[in-house]
Amino acid sequence: MAIASLKGATVSLTGPGGSDTLKIGTGNVTWEERQTVEYMPNAGKISTADGGVASIADPEPVDLSLSGVWEYAFTDTNKLGSLHDTFVEADDTDCPPTSGTVVVTFPSGSCGPGITTITFNNLRWESITYSVEGGDINFSGKCVSNETSEAVVFAS
Amino acid sequence: MGLVKIRDATITVGSHTLIVGDGSLGWSEKSPNEYKPLRGVFANAAASITEADTIVKADEEPMDVNFSFVLKAYTGTYAEILAAIKGETTSDCGAPYSDITFTLDSCPAGSTGGDTFTYPFTYFRWENIGGDITAGRITVSGKCQWANYEAMVA
Numbered sequence: 001m002a003i004a005s006l007k008g009a010t011v012s013l014t015g016p017g018g019s020d021t022l023k024i025g026t027g028n029v030t031w032e033e034r035q036t037v038e039y040m041p042n043a044g045k046i047s048t049a050d051g052g053v054a055s056i057a058d059p060e061p062v063d064l065s066l067s068g069v070w071e072y073a074f075t076d077t078n079k080l081g082s083l084h085d086t087f088v089e090a091d092d093t094d095c096p097p098t099s100g101t102v103v104v105t106f107p108s109g110s111c112g113p114g115i116t117t118i119t120f121n122n123l124r125w126e127s128i129t130y131s132v133e134g135g136d137i138n139f140s141g142k143c144v145s146n147e148t149s150e151a152v153v154f155a156s
Numbered sequence: 157m158g159l160v161k162i163r164d165a166t167i168t169v170g171s172h173t174l175i176v177g178d179g180s181l182g183w184s185e186k187s188p189n190e191y192k193p194l195r196g197v198f199a200n201a202a203a204s205i206t207e208a209d210t211i212v213k214a215d216e217e218p219m220d221v222n223f224s225f226v227l228k229a230y231t232g233t234y235a236e237i238l239a240a241i242k243g244e245t246t247s248d249c250g251a252p253y254s255d256i257t258f259t260l261d262s263c264p265a266g267s268t269g270g271d272t273f274t275y276p277f278t279y280f281r282w283e284n285i286g287g288d289i290t291a292g293r294i295t296v297s298g299k300c301q302w303a304n305y306e307a308m309v310a
Contacts (some may be wrong), residue, residue: 001284039218
């Protein structure tokens, strides 16, 4: 599992219903990136020199979870209502929901090895809870890689 | 299972050189066997049943490898380092893999000044990758396509 602090970060959400950017006071973003490799021994031997073969199993989505306390939304005076509009209300058909994007922008020098942004592409939400009074937000979903973009992209 | 502290180690992966502040490296080897008793026993001289008849080597399994470290100095960007660990090399043997070498100076018990220890891990394929990004920590687990460490470094 990977984790990054959202202290002072901005989180830009783009979904089927629109987009907005939240300024986060404190919080974390976590994600789980994994793959399964299948090994097929040759006559009981595993190494490549002995003819063993390895292949990647079906790809798995990246689990994303974002939680924190936000300070303000840039474009929506309704505050957390914008998040609801962005992801939830637009998802009203029987088809798989249209994917969105979350971009986390870190304050200069605050994120480990020179990272300025982390982008989560092809994201579909699974759970959103928030407290208007307390400013708490908890968001989870899954994102996938496809032919045009990786699920998780780091920029320095 | 092998376990090595890799504080101040140098890691080379792909075209990148990483200096580690703190971290650990572990691996485990397996020797699976299949147990198939005959007439309820593994060996019985009177019945001419020996363990060679009932216990056989199973298919080899790849070595489990895991490492976690805090980046102190490095070449390239974080994204490039991650890509190198995930594997940029492909061959006839299948999925992309990486070759990762850990080099330590005088760390293991019993070493003397000036000793250098090199731990090369080849045909490594990641299965889980993460870490505390804010702190610059990278945590990786996966497997090397070798049955044991001796075969890998031979």
